[in-house]
Amino acid sequence: MSATAPTAPKTGTLMSGAKMLLECLAREKVEVIFGYPGGVTLPLYDAIYDHPIKHILVRHEENASFAAEGFARATGKVGVCCATSGPGATNLVTGLVDAMMDSIPIVAITGQVSTKLIGSDAFQEADTFGITRSCTKHNFLVKKLADLPQAVHEAFHIAATGRPGPVLVDIPKDVFQAQAHYTPVSAIHLPGYKVYTEGHAGQIRRAAQLIWESKRPMVYAGGGVLAAGASADLREFVERIDAPAVTTLMGLGALPSNHPNFVSMPGMHGSYAANMGMTETDLIIALGVRFDDRVTGRLSAFAPHAKVIHVDIDPAEIGKNRAADVPIVGDVKKVLEKLNQALAETADQKERNRAARSQWWAQIKAWQREHPLEPEISSEEIKPQHLVSEIDRLSGGEAIVCSDVGQHQMWGAQFIRFNHPRLWINSGGLGAMGFGLPAAIGAQFARPDKLVFALCGDGGFQMSIPELATLANHALPIKVIVMNNGYLGMVRQWQELFYNNRLCAVQLDSFPDPEKLAGAYGFKGRTVESPRELRGALEAAVREPGPYLLNVRVSPFENVYPMVPAGGAINEMVLGPPQPVEAA
């Protein structure tokens, strides 16, 4: 469906602020807005009434921001959400912070009380500009209609370029209502917004040199590779230097999971081989990553023997947590293109450390054999790892999986393969429960051709239940898979391991009957408890043309391993549950 205005208005056409906003959105090629109307956005919704732009009514504004993120994460395009003033705007905040943490381009449009009322504690007034200052890359309060087009296009420009992020535009009701002559914006001028994309040629040459000198290189790739659209370049790079590569939680799919050089995810719940590799490497090639605490564990013990090449578009990330020997500020795609070129020109050096490199690979393979990531499977109960590996089997590395936050997210990251970028969609930095289902809505609108799973825990799912109405409303064929252990599993895991098993406020009783719940919204759902029925139940869910809610009862006390305890070094992993001591 075309999202553009039916007739392009001529320069100088008289129109309302609301129409002007829609005109700007059409020019930004916005296909869909996820939103929820209210008092001060009435003039906007009156303009949407006969505008071709698609507006999707969610059931809570927080889910509008998550859906916009899901759309953006699945496509790389700017996602758009919309809410009214006061409570509408405050409800967007979690999604904005989430997009900030994971560098996801979204634009949020909020209504504000009329300019004359601002500051008077008017009905549904909140200081949206102040509240969202710290959770956006930038924000605008548009007090004059004349400033509106510039602000909207600046918002899209800021959201999508450099290190992507959320931008909010707050628009008072009288600005929506005012009439003015519309002149299209021809240029954006933000003199303080400097984006360095090219990468320093000298540093790139130094990087190539260090790479050939390295005996035990390790590629550490993250969300920045996806943001830059650099997956093909990453693949070329990894093959050119034949180094093992780990991708972070945010970077899964940046290198296909079935690529021979792909090792898996490092960090708190990373694989043994990835964490040992990161510890023993002599050169980390960090691409679009931020040395997050969940990846590095105890920073002082992280990669103690390694030099670091750090490529990031955000200069503030370089040297923030770990000093870089070769800092390269730039767009990962552009830098990798040049680095690949530099490596091609110096390919004669490839043989320099041939023996050491093959030893390094042998070591990585040995670690993989020693403690492989292997799903637990039982004939008595459905193990959570069994569930995610069945999802993996159905997906074959091709489906979009939108995960919520918790144990299921970690198992999903460990066991589901992603052979393309933008298939694994999760709340990484913020860890916002309730993300999975609304993000899946955004992803499915973005990719109607794709099989989309919403992988939720029973906790996060219950935060998202209202959006089942949105699924039903649009007959979205999303497969909602609830990994139901009756607990807030990740919190329980920590209470068990670090708080003497004093389980407090983690048991989730009274889960609704999924058949009745889905039935109440007019689609199918069921519970599966037996390992023998699991595969069939998942296949039936996928076969169903519309939405499907599959509640999977999994063993209640399974924990995620390997695990690096908080504050531990990443090579000090706990590899499995404590073994029961045999009675003498």
Place this chain on the structure above:
Amino acid sequence: MLQLISLLVENKPGALLRVTGLLSARGYNIESLTVARTLDPELSRMSIVVDIEPSQRGQLIKQMNKLINVLQASDLSEAPAVRRELVLLRVRSNMQNRTAILKEAEIFGARAVDSSVEGFALEATGDPEKLDEFIDVMRSYGEIDVTRSGLVAVSLESKKLKLAPPVKKDLEVETTT
């Protein structure tokens, strides 16, 4: 450790909030902050003194530079720069001390900007340590009220101001319906 930051910012609503928010989000206390327009009325110069771990100084400048409204952030803590503070001080004194106060003020390069039977209002500029001494000395003459401006600074290095050029926007609406 005190860090002196000089910022060139767009004179726009909310710009100060972004700068101070960045500091408060990291738990840094602002020791002083001054802001005023530059020759270009669309720009302001901020001089900020914050108490910060030396290892965090570079990171803070980078974060400041990321703010869209900030055109340039510089660390003047150790850079060649002139740093000055203004103090306005009211001292109450009896008639006998008046001459002594003016003499003392002269030593500090301060001048009287108001005079009344109750005492003087004095104006002094200098580096903060010198002004501390000035205030101490004046306190010995009687009750004082003090307003300090906070540090203002001007860099002695000519650092080129790098600005992002305008970006052309291709925002044509497709003619398909």
